[in-house]
Amino acid sequence: MTTVALAQYPKDELIERFMATLDDHKKRYGITKSKEDEFIHKSLPIPLKGRLSSELQKYLDMHRLRKQGMKWDDIVKKMSPAYTYLDKNQKEQVDPNGRRLFYLYDEKARKIIENVENGIFPGKY
Numbered sequence: 001m002t003t004v005a006l007a008q009y010p011k012d013e014l015i016e017r018f019m020a021t022l023d024d025h026k027k028r029y030g031i032t033k034s035k036e037d038e039f040i041h042k043s044l045p046i047p048l049k050g051r052l053s054s055e056l057q058k059y060l061d062m063h064r065l066r067k068q069g070m071k072w073d074d075i076v077k078k079m080s081p082a083y084t085y086l087d088k089n090q091k092e093q094v095d096p097n098g099r100r101l102f103y104l105y106d107e108k109a110r111k112i113i114e115n116v117e118n119g120i121f122p123g124k125y
Helices: 011-029 033-043 051-067 072-079 096-117
Strands: 084-086 092-094
Touching: 051 072, 051 096, 072 092, 072 096, 092 096
Parallel strands: none
Antiparallel strands: 084 092
C-alpha cells in the first residue's frame, strides 16, 4: 500500500494566488515593467526566460514524485525514458548516470524549496 502526499492547495490555485499577490504588490509600490525588468536583470545574471518553465519545473516535479513515495528507478523511467535499456536477459534497467542525475535534481529541488522558505526565489541551487 502506498501513501500519497497531497498538497493542501492544488498547484494551479497556488500559482493564481501568487500571481495576484505579485500584481497587488506592483500596484501598491508603483513598480513598472521597465523597473521590474531592470531589477530581474541585475538579480539574475543568466536569462530567466524558459528557465522557470522547464528546468525548475522538472526539479520540482521530480521532488513531488519522490515525496509521494515513488522509487528512484520508476521516477527515471517516467520522466526520462531515454535512461532505460534492456539488459542481456531482456530485463528493463535504468542507467546509473540517469539515476545519479535525478539524485542531483532532488538536491536542487530541496535547495530551491529551502530558498523559498528563506524568501529567495529561485536563489542559488
